[in-house]
Amino acid sequence: MRQYFSNIYLGVYSVFIGMAITFRQLFKPSVTHQYPYEHSFEQKKNVRDIPQGYRGQLFNRIEDCIGCKKCEMICPVDCIYITTEKLPKGERLWDSMNVVHLKDRTEIVGMIEGDEKIEADTTVSIQTRERGAVEIPSEQVARVVERKPVIFYLDKFDIDMSLCMYCGLCTEVCPTECLIMIDTLEGIEYSTFDRTNLIFKFAKPEMYDKPLDEAADAEAAD
Numbered sequence: 001m002r003q004y005f006s007n008i009y010l011g012v013y014s015v016f017i018g019m020a021i022t023f024r025q026l027f028k029p030s031v032t033h034q035y036p037y038e039h040s041f042e043q044k045k046n047v048r049d050i051p052q053g054y055r056g057q058l059f060n061r062i063e064d065c066i067g068c069k070k071c072e073m074i075c076p077v078d079c080i081y082i083t084t085e086k087l088p089k090g091e092r093l094w095d096s097m098n099v100v101h102l103k104d105r106t107e108i109v110g111m112i113e114g115d116e117k118i119e120a121d122t123t124v125s126i127q128t129r130e131r132g133a134v135e136i137p138s139e140q141v142a143r144v145v146e147r148k149p150v151i152f153y154l155d156k157f158d159i160d161m162s163l164c165m166y167c168g169l170c171t172e173v174c175p176t177e178c179l180i181m182i183d184t185l186e187g188i189e190y191s192t193f194d195r196t197n198l199i200f201k202f203a204k205p206e207m208y209d210k211p212l213d214e215a216a217d218a219e220a221a222d
Helices: 004-026 070-074 171-174 212-221
Strands: 058-060 080-088 096-102 107-112 123-126 132-138 139-147 152-160 178-180 200-201
Touching: 058 152, 070 171, 096 123, 096 178, 107 171, 171 178
Parallel strands: none
Antiparallel strands: 058 178, 080 152, 096 107, 096 139, 107 123, 123 132, 152 200
């Protein structure tokens, strides 16, 4: 009999405890944001800093892509689709940019003036696309990604982020390091209600200045 009333007491007591917690939370300000319609939480600075190297959305710096297809071959879920056309033997379009990795874990994308091999106690001059000429002391350089010749037309370079498993293997095998995973807020906030909007197209056939007859043939093939 004692156990029977004890169970009743514990049941009623636990209900009152739960209701007390509920009523305390009832009058506190709401912390729920109607994402993606509301972004007010960004202004309130209650978002954690995104760590460097975060595996966000894949992005291809297409001007430096050499069309080697290593990323497509290594992708375990086949979310990268590439179509290329090789130039005639002996021809090349341009060279990819250097990627200069600094010891503070930042990097500079640009063309190193002079020898790519960095000598000690010198100043490295890098011509970038966005900032123009940048000069840094050689002791700050950790390593340099060498330039590679572009000998393929890239007719198609699509990435289906709805399939991506964020393993990062494609970025590791990229010889020019033009394929990266965005580690800023932009690399996280690309949600959409339509899956077709998660297929990102990076190819820019117009930048190759292909002859008109070749461009027409490529469009017909697609």
